[in-house]
Structure formats: C-alpha cells, structure tokens
Amino acid sequence: MxxxxxxxxxxxxxxxxxxxxxxxxxxxxxxxxxxxxxxxxxxxxxxxxxxxxxxxxxxxxxxxxxxxxxxxxxxxxxxxxxxxxxxxxxxxxxxxxxxxxxxxxxxxxxxxxxxxxxxxxxxxxxxxxxxxxxxxxxxxxxxxxxxxxxxxxxxxxxxxxxxxxxxxxxxxxxxxxxxxxxxxxxxxxxxxxxxxxxxxxxxxxIIKPRLSQSQNIETSSPKELEALKTQENIDSLVLENFETTNGVLSLKDTCTPEENTSLDKETKLETAPNSLEKNKEPETEIHNKDDEKTMDQGEERNSGCTKQSAANSRLLDFxxxxxxxxxxxxxxxxxxxxxxxxxxxxxxxxxxxxxxxxxxxxxxxxxxxxxxxxxxxxxxxxxxxxxxxxxxxxxxxxxxxxxxxxxxxxxxxxxxxxxxxxxxxxxxxxxxxxxxxxxxxxxxxxxxxxxxxxxxxxxxxxxxxxxxxxxxxxxxxxxxxxxxxxxxxxxxxxxxxxxxxxxxxxxxxKGLPCRRRSPKCSAVEHERNPGYKEVSGEEKPDQTHTAHDDCSEIEDKRDVSQEGVKEVTTQY
Missing domain, CATH: 1.20.1250.20 (MFS general substrate transporter like domains)
Structure with a gap:
C-alpha cells in the first residue's frame, strides 16, 4: 500500500x-x-x-x-x-x-x-x-x-x-x-x-483547457453556470492529485456522464428553471458532504466522481x-x-x-x-x-x-x-x-x-x-x-x-456490427410494450422508433445539468 x-x-x-x-x-x-x-x-x-x-x-x-x-x-x-x-x-x-x-x-x-x-x-x-x-x-x-x-x-x-x-x-x-x-x-x-x-x-x-468565464457568464443558463462552477471545483481537486504523479490530465476524463452522481443530484433538486436560488442551499450541502468525504478517504477520491472512475483514471481502465x-x-x-x-x-x-x-x-x-x-x-x-x-x-x-x-x-x-x-x-x-x-x-x-x-x-x-x-x-x-x-x-x-x-x-x-441496448432503454420498451420482443428495426420500425425516443428523453433530462461541462471539456 x-x-x-x-x-x-x-x-x-x-x-x-x-x-x-x-x-x-x-x-x-x-x-x-x-x-x-x-x-x-x-x-x-x-x-x-x-x-x-x-x-x-x-x-x-x-x-x-x-x-x-x-x-x-x-x-x-x-x-x-x-x-x-x-x-x-x-x-x-x-x-x-x-x-x-x-x-x-x-x-x-x-x-x-x-x-x-x-x-x-x-x-x-x-x-x-x-x-x-x-x-x-x-x-x-x-x-x-x-x-x-x-x-x-x-x-x-x-x-x-x-x-x-x-x-x-x-x-x-x-x-x-x-x-x-x-x-x-x-x-x-x-x-x-x-x-x-x-x-x-x-x-x-498537463492539458487543461482555458475557460472564458466572461463569455460563459453572458451566454450560459443558470443550470449551466452551476454546472461550470461544480466542474471547476472538481478539476482543481483532480489536478492537485494528478500533477505529482503522471502529469497528464484531460478534463474530459475527470467526470463521465455515466459516473457524475453529483450532477445527477443537482438535476433532481432543480424542478424548474427559476428554482436555482431556492435549491442553492441544498446543493451546497451536498457538495460540502462530498468534499468532506473526499478529504477523509484520501487524495485518490475525487468530488463528484465515483470511486471507480478515480481508480480507473489513476491506474488501468479495463x-x-x-x-x-x-x-x-x-x-x-x-x-x-x-x-x-x-x-x-x-x-x-x-x-x-x-x-x-x-x-x-x-x-x-x-x-x-x-x-x-x-x-x-x-x-x-x-x-x-x-x-x-x-x-x-x-x-x-x-x-x-x-x-x-x-x-x-x-x-x-x-x-x-x-x-x-x-x-x-x-x-x-x-x-x-x-x-x-x-x-x-x-x-x-x-x-x-x-x-x-x-x-x-x-x-x-x-x-x-x-x-x-x-x-x-x-x-x-x-x-x-x-x-x-x-x-x-x-x-x-x-x-x-x-x-x-x-x-x-x-x-x-458507428454501432453497426454490435449495437447494444442499455438496460434503461429495454425497461422503457417493456413498460410501454409489454409484449415487445427485441427485433431488428426493419421488422418493427414503429416500436423501435418509440423506444429510442423514450430513451432520448431520459438521456436529455439526465444531461441537462452537464451541458455546460461538455462545452469546456474540449478534445485535443
């Protein structure tokens, strides 16, 4: 150890x-x-x-x-x-x-x-x-x-x-x-x-894209601003840990959409666009708890990212x-x-x-x-x-x-x-x-x-x-x-x-030879169509289309608070 x-x-x-x-x-x-x-x-x-x-x-x-x-x-x-x-x-x-x-x-x-x-x-x-x-x-x-x-x-x-x-x-x-x-x-x-x-x-x-804060403040929505603020806190902590080890950092790796549990909590708290001020205090409490937990568990843990994500980025991602x-x-x-x-x-x-x-x-x-x-x-x-x-x-x-x-x-x-x-x-x-x-x-x-x-x-x-x-x-x-x-x-x-x-x-x-359905997409399909069987799009085009639309709605809701993060995690 x-x-x-x-x-x-x-x-x-x-x-x-x-x-x-x-x-x-x-x-x-x-x-x-x-x-x-x-x-x-x-x-x-x-x-x-x-x-x-x-x-x-x-x-x-x-x-x-x-x-x-x-x-x-x-x-x-x-x-x-x-x-x-x-x-x-x-x-x-x-x-x-x-x-x-x-x-x-x-x-x-x-x-x-x-x-x-x-x-x-x-x-x-x-x-x-x-x-x-x-x-x-x-x-x-x-x-x-x-x-x-x-x-x-x-x-x-x-x-x-x-x-x-x-x-x-x-x-x-x-x-x-x-x-x-x-x-x-x-x-x-x-x-x-x-x-x-x-x-x-x-x-x-170390690769760390520069943020144009004045530009982001003028053009971003309240949700995007909060997401950007959260991501900056995450990035500063991750950079602190990584700078003395392998010296290579890509902001895109610090929090993936699937692993960003902190931002998911924000999305659940925000029930309307105008409720940002109302929910600001609970969100702050959540982040403070995450930060405290991070400091207790050691510098290998990252606020807003799961333990698995931190371990993979530090060691080997299978x-x-x-x-x-x-x-x-x-x-x-x-x-x-x-x-x-x-x-x-x-x-x-x-x-x-x-x-x-x-x-x-x-x-x-x-x-x-x-x-x-x-x-x-x-x-x-x-x-x-x-x-x-x-x-x-x-x-x-x-x-x-x-x-x-x-x-x-x-x-x-x-x-x-x-x-x-x-x-x-x-x-x-x-x-x-x-x-x-x-x-x-x-x-x-x-x-x-x-x-x-x-x-x-x-x-x-x-x-x-x-x-x-x-x-x-x-x-x-x-x-x-x-x-x-x-x-x-x-x-x-x-x-x-x-x-x-x-x-x-x-x-x-492009997903042609081995396209997979996510568990959530399959759940939506069976909920909407109890007798639905997974077949090719050619055999049942209407059901396939409906299922993909439902999945898209779910992913859109989950990713609203991450739009600001995506803009600044540019790929080089």
Missing part, C-alpha cells in the same frame, strides 16, 4: 498547456522516442544475426533458438498493463529509466550465459521487461504532445527502429565476426544504457473492453503481430538457402530497413493531409492487405533480385503499419486520446500472445519442411486475418 501511494521526484517538472502544443518540448520527446525505438525494436529485429551462432554453439534447433525472441516479445507485450499502471502511478520518467536499466543489464548478462535456458531468462525475461517499461510510456507521451502533427511526428520518430536495422545490424555483424557474438552482445547492452538518460528527458504534460471497436482493433493487432518479427528473424537464413553468401544476406535486413524508413515518411505525410484525416483506418487497411500479398510472395521467390523486391515491399508497408498501429488508438474512431494510456496497455497485452507464438511457429514449420520460406506462411495467414478485423473497426464505432 505504501508503494502505491509513493510519489517519485521528477527530473523535469510538469508543463501545463491549454491544448496539445504540437511542438515545444515535444520535439525533445520525439528525439527520445527515436532513440528508444532504435535500441528496443531495432535490436529485436536485428537479433537474427546471432541466430546461427547460437544454434552452433548450443547445438539447438531453429525453433528452440527462436524462443528467445518469442519470450522477449511476450514479456514486453504481456506486461504492458503493468507498464500502464506504473506510468500512471510513478510518471513516465521513472518508469523509462528503470526500463533502460533492465535492458542494459539483461543484454550484458546474456554475454556471460552458458546455456540457452539462461538466455531465456536474461534476454527473454529481464530485457523483455525492460523493453515493456520503456517503449509504451514514450509512445504514449509523444501522442499527448502532438495532435495535428501526431501522425507525421510519430512516423518520423519511429524511424529509429529502421535505422538500427539498416546501419547497426551490418555493423554488429562485422563486429561479431571480429570479437564474437558474446562480446558484441555486451557492446549492445552498453549502448542501450543511453535509454536511462532518455527517460529523464520525458517531461510530463472498461474499454466493452467498446466493440476497441475489441476488433485489438484482434487486428493480435493477428498482425504474427507478421511483425518472423520475417526479420528468418530473412537472413532464407537468403542463404536461396544461394546467397551470408555476408550478402545480411544486407537484406538493410534493404528492408531503408524501405521501412520511406514507408514511415510516406504514411506520416499521407495521414497528415486533410483528405485522409477522417480515413486513417481505411489507409491502414490498404497497407495491411498489401503486406499480406507480399508475405505470400516470400514463399515463391527463388533469386536475389526477386527476394530484394519482396524485402523492399515488405519494409515499406511494415513501416506504414509499425508507426501507426499504436498511435491510431488516439483517434476517435478507436478510443480517443483521453483513454490512450490504458488502451495502449490493454492493446499491447492482447498482442503478446501472438508475439509468443509467431517466431516458434515459424521455427516449427522450418524444422518440419526444411524450407525457410515456410516460416512466412504463418505470417501471411495472420496478417490476412488482421485485415478482416480491421475492416470492421469503423463500422463498429
């Missing part, structure tokens, strides 16, 4: 903005994300250069050695909810610095191991946990610093991963030939310690699993992950099996990485154009389909040039997908930026199972068929399934 209430001293204090700055210290955060990408995902994707050395030294099979990356990726993604909880509790700086320490320690320790099982622990568990605590906080805070330029900046910053593959992988390959794979791993671990410095530069950000569009998007990420790591892990061995020299085959990673850089630039520019800002999911879907076709192509090519072409196409579309699939959570078509911190943790957690299964599945296919091209079959199948789920995300946000 003491650990949960602990507060961590921050190297750089929180900076408050009325909206996402789209620049400023955000550019420093972008550089940090660039370096983190280079020494996390870039190193993971370059791990294939050590595959043959470990197989020979430990006398193991492809599938056994590939478990190193599988365990690492699984630990990195499976523990993403832990990363979300820690960054919401202790802040981005502390979590990333701890992650950097674990990464460096785990990689250096790997160079002293004497068996494959020990590498499972040092690199798979320790380094994997460090990757988890490092990557997710940086991509989350970067999305909070940028709004209009989010897609472009994320795409540019994420090129660190591609640079590591194109420049560092050949360099590490040469170094391995000179000093051996063990000492090369130690050098990589020493370089990864720069992540500790990067973590200290992640200045927290209520997003009720969002059909998020569930479908998570299934997209689950199956797409099958095609993320296996190609880069097996491309060198595939090239050698097609008649290339091993030194020449190493450059396939570089070709793939350079193409990936171009893909990230292009998708960042495309998604920043006005014509595509409301069609981002459709653009992403096209990229996934093209990537699926290319993965099938890997199984058919037989010479250097066609293999290089497949690497170029794969790298390009991998770049478009890799730099957008997590930041896309911040879009309103998925969950929105207010819940991205928790959504990213749950989303990556769901991805973890595919990350665990992908490389070993490819290794088993290789061991059975004696053909490295077979490893790309599972990638193509997974990517194809991900395209299907991604195609349903936008319709789900």
């Amino acid at each position: 003491g650990l949960c209430r602990a507060k961590v001293t921050q190297f750089l204090g929180a900076k408050q903005y009325s909206k996402a700055p789209d620049g400023g210290w955000g550019w420093v955060v972008a550089v940090v994300f660039f370096l983190v990408e280079m020494f996390t995902y870039g190193i993971i994707k370059s791990f294939g250069i050590f595959l043959q050395d470990m197989m020979e030294e430990f006398g193991e099979t492809n599938s056994r050695v590939s478990w190193i990356i599988s365990i690492c990726v699984f630990v990195m993604t499976f523990n993403s909810p832990l990363s979300s909880v820690m960054m919401n509790r202790f802040g981005f700086q502390f979590v990333v610095m701890i992650g950097g320490l674990l990464i460096s320690t785990g990689t250096i320790t790997t160079s002293f191991t004497s068996s494959l099982n020990q590498i499972y622990i040092t690199y798979g568990l320790v380094t994997g946990l460090g990757y988890c605590l490092t990557f997710l906080p940086t991509v989350t805070i970067l999305s909070m610093y940028f709004s209009r330029r989010r897609s472009l900046v994320t795409a540019l910053a994420s090129t660190g991963e591609s640079l590591a593959m194109s420049a560092l992988a050949p360099g590490f390959s040469v170094l391995r030939d000179k000093i051996g794979w063990r000492r090369t791993m130690a050098v990589i671990g020493a370089l990864q310690s720069i992540i500790i410095v990067c973590g200290a530069l992640l200045r927290p950000i 209520s997003i699993l009720k969002d059909c569009s998020f569930v479908l998007y998570s299934l997209f990420g689950l199956f797409a992950t099958l095609g993320f790591f296996a190609p880069s892990l097996y491309i060198i061995e595939l090239s050698v099996s097609r008649g290339m020299e091993r030194e020449q085959a190493t450059y396939m990673l570089s070709i793939m990485a350079v193409a990936e850089i171009f893909g990230r630039f292009v998708i960042g520019w495309v998604l920043s154009q006005n014509v595509f800002r409301t069609r981002k999911l459709q653009v992403l879907l096209v990229c996934v389909i093209m990537m699926t076709v290319d993965l099938v192509g890997f199984t058919l090519v037989t010479n250097f040039y066609t293999l290089a072409l497949c690497c170029i196409v794969y790298g390009f579309f991998m770049g478009t997908l890799a730099c957008t699939h997590i930041p896309m959570l911040a879009e309103d078509e998925v969950v929105g930026v207010e819940r991205m911190s928790s959504a990213a943790g749950v989303y990556v957690f769901i991805q973890s199972f595919a990350g665990l299964a992908g490389p070993p599945l490819g290794g088993v296919l290789v061991d059975v068929t004696k053909n490295y091209g077979a490893a790309f079959y599972s990638c193509a199948v997974g990517m194809g399934l991900s395209a299907v789920f991604l195609g349903f995300v936008r319709p789900a946000k």
Whole structure:
C-alpha cells in the first residue's frame, strides 16, 4: 500500500498547456522516442544475426533458438498493463529509466550465459521487461504532445527502429565476426544504457483547457453556470492529485456522464428553471458532504466522481473492453503481430538457402530497413493531409492487405533480385503499419486520446500472445519442411486475418456490427410494450422508433445539468 501511494521526484517538472502544443518540448520527446525505438525494436529485429551462432554453439534447433525472441516479445507485450499502471502511478520518467536499466543489464548478462535456458531468462525475461517499461510510456507521451502533427511526428520518430536495422545490424555483424557474438552482445547492452538518460528527458504534460468565464457568464443558463462552477471545483481537486504523479490530465476524463452522481443530484433538486436560488442551499450541502468525504478517504477520491472512475483514471481502465471497436482493433493487432518479427528473424537464413553468401544476406535486413524508413515518411505525410484525416483506418487497411500479398510472395521467390523486391515491399508497408498501429488508438474512431494510456496497455497485452507464438511457429514449420520460406506462411495467414478485423473497426464505432441496448432503454420498451420482443428495426420500425425516443428523453433530462461541462471539456 505504501508503494502505491509513493510519489517519485521528477527530473523535469510538469508543463501545463491549454491544448496539445504540437511542438515545444515535444520535439525533445520525439528525439527520445527515436532513440528508444532504435535500441528496443531495432535490436529485436536485428537479433537474427546471432541466430546461427547460437544454434552452433548450443547445438539447438531453429525453433528452440527462436524462443528467445518469442519470450522477449511476450514479456514486453504481456506486461504492458503493468507498464500502464506504473506510468500512471510513478510518471513516465521513472518508469523509462528503470526500463533502460533492465535492458542494459539483461543484454550484458546474456554475454556471460552458458546455456540457452539462461538466455531465456536474461534476454527473454529481464530485457523483455525492460523493453515493456520503456517503449509504451514514450509512445504514449509523444501522442499527448502532438495532435495535428501526431501522425507525421510519430512516423518520423519511429524511424529509429529502421535505422538500427539498416546501419547497426551490418555493423554488429562485422563486429561479431571480429570479437564474437558474446562480446558484441555486451557492446549492445552498453549502448542501450543511453535509454536511462532518455527517460529523464520525458517531461510530463498537463492539458487543461482555458475557460472564458466572461463569455460563459453572458451566454450560459443558470443550470449551466452551476454546472461550470461544480466542474471547476472538481478539476482543481483532480489536478492537485494528478500533477505529482503522471502529469497528464484531460478534463474530459475527470467526470463521465455515466459516473457524475453529483450532477445527477443537482438535476433532481432543480424542478424548474427559476428554482436555482431556492435549491442553492441544498446543493451546497451536498457538495460540502462530498468534499468532506473526499478529504477523509484520501487524495485518490475525487468530488463528484465515483470511486471507480478515480481508480480507473489513476491506474488501468479495463472498461474499454466493452467498446466493440476497441475489441476488433485489438484482434487486428493480435493477428498482425504474427507478421511483425518472423520475417526479420528468418530473412537472413532464407537468403542463404536461396544461394546467397551470408555476408550478402545480411544486407537484406538493410534493404528492408531503408524501405521501412520511406514507408514511415510516406504514411506520416499521407495521414497528415486533410483528405485522409477522417480515413486513417481505411489507409491502414490498404497497407495491411498489401503486406499480406507480399508475405505470400516470400514463399515463391527463388533469386536475389526477386527476394530484394519482396524485402523492399515488405519494409515499406511494415513501416506504414509499425508507426501507426499504436498511435491510431488516439483517434476517435478507436478510443480517443483521453483513454490512450490504458488502451495502449490493454492493446499491447492482447498482442503478446501472438508475439509468443509467431517466431516458434515459424521455427516449427522450418524444422518440419526444411524450407525457410515456410516460416512466412504463418505470417501471411495472420496478417490476412488482421485485415478482416480491421475492416470492421469503423463500422463498429458507428454501432453497426454490435449495437447494444442499455438496460434503461429495454425497461422503457417493456413498460410501454409489454409484449415487445427485441427485433431488428426493419421488422418493427414503429416500436423501435418509440423506444429510442423514450430513451432520448431520459438521456436529455439526465444531461441537462452537464451541458455546460461538455462545452469546456474540449478534445485535443
């Protein structure tokens, strides 16, 4: 309990903005994300250069050695909810610095191991946990610093991963030939310690929209004025609690319509528009009681918000699993992950099996990485154009389909040039997908930026199972068929399934595939129509229309006192 209430001293204090700055210290955060990408995902994707050395030294099979990356990726993604909880509790700086320490320690320790099982622990568990605590906080805070330029900046910053593959992988390959794979791993671990410095530069950000009080007083009704006054009290208390923890606040999250019990009490007290003065004293008493209860229960409780809301905003919000569009998007990420790591892990061995020299085959990673850089630039520019800002999911879907076709192509090519072409196409579309699939959570078509911190943790957690299964599945296919091209079959199948789920995300946000009726709506339907059965709108249009009208009346009455709050909780 003491650990949960602990507060961590921050190297750089929180900076408050009325909206996402789209620049400023955000550019420093972008550089940090660039370096983190280079020494996390870039190193993971370059791990294939050590595959043959470990197989020979430990006398193991492809599938056994590939478990190193599988365990690492699984630990990195499976523990993403832990990363979300820690960054919401202790802040981005502390979590990333701890992650950097674990990464460096785990990689250096790997160079002293004497068996494959020990590498499972040092690199798979320790380094994997460090990757988890490092990557997710940086991509989350970067999305909070940028709004209009989010897609472009994320795409540019994420090129660190591609640079590591194109420049560092050949360099590490040469170094391995000179000093051996063990000492090369130690050098990589020493370089990864720069992540500790990067973590200290992640200045927290607070988003608090400015209120134009004179404008609100002139144009607002008495109910709206009282609602605004109530919300200001709530926001000041919440800001007090949040400013010393994760430093990120969106007023839209402080009180949701479903959870705002305080405002519901106000609505019940007010029986007529002219009764504001009459009811002012009872309302004040209610709020005073809420405030007293808040102070007694601790600074984690928020006046006007339920206990559940406060806990979710501070730790991890699993209520997003009720969002059909998020569930479908998570299934997209689950199956797409099958095609993320296996190609880069097996491309060198595939090239050698097609008649290339091993030194020449190493450059396939570089070709793939350079193409990936171009893909990230292009998708960042495309998604920043006005014509595509409301069609981002459709653009992403096209990229996934093209990537699926290319993965099938890997199984058919037989010479250097066609293999290089497949690497170029794969790298390009991998770049478009890799730099957008997590930041896309911040879009309103998925969950929105207010819940991205928790959504990213749950989303990556769901991805973890595919990350665990992908490389070993490819290794088993290789061991059975004696053909490295077979490893790309599972990638193509997974990517194809991900395209299907991604195609349903936008319709789900509009309520088409999984429209649900609220309990209150169903109650109204059965009260007005005792013999009513839930059927489609086409079969009984009149009854459906009546029920929706009744529900709308109820929601309108409940939301009258919240209209003023909605005007000031703008989304950036």
